[in-house]
Amino acid sequence: MFSEKTALLLDMNSTFMFGEDRFSDAEDFSLYYSKIGGTLAHGEINRIIRSVYKYLDARYPDENFRHNFPSVETAIHELTGAQLGKDEIKKIVETFAFHELGYIPKDYAAALHTLRQRFTLAAVIDIWSPKTAWLETFDRAGIAHLFSAMSFSSDHGMVKPSPKSFELVLNQLGISKAAAIVIGDSPRRDLGGANNAGIDCILVGGAEHPHALQSFSNLLELCEKI
């Protein structure tokens, strides 16, 4: 079934990173923010981060923002006007990133190493914050070198299910869409984006869909069975 496939284009959140997007009402954003030297009052920073999250969350599924998704910094500017200094905005962005970032379980990192023995790996990643904290996390997990190409939506503003970030990665790899499989957990964003780009897709994470080549309960099962 996969004999002609040479590359896996992996989604990140809920595919090999978990515990991401900690923005619930229970979160106290001021804890991290004050640790990095932020000076806004507790209630104020919590209000700003919540409103930034709400601003971006409303636009994420909106087709009008698929190729120009706003950055966290843009959202902060839109919501707070010109009242905050550059250094303050940097700390708010860093706090947002801290809560957006998840963790990579050891067995998932090991699965990526195993898959790399057989496939070229690439990552097609939607995040809202700048990618710095994610690159550091990939490094610490020992997986950064496994990816021959990576696309972070916050670099270019194109979000799934746009086909463009998938096409970008295919171009970076220099391979045809027939040689690739998209691996992701979201039928709308990953399968939808893959299909929009004309690439086959395998769903991981439990979702099933008639357009998916196959479905696995998670990446570990895929790694065992593929």
Ligand SMILES: [Mg+2]
């Ligand atoms: Mg995902």
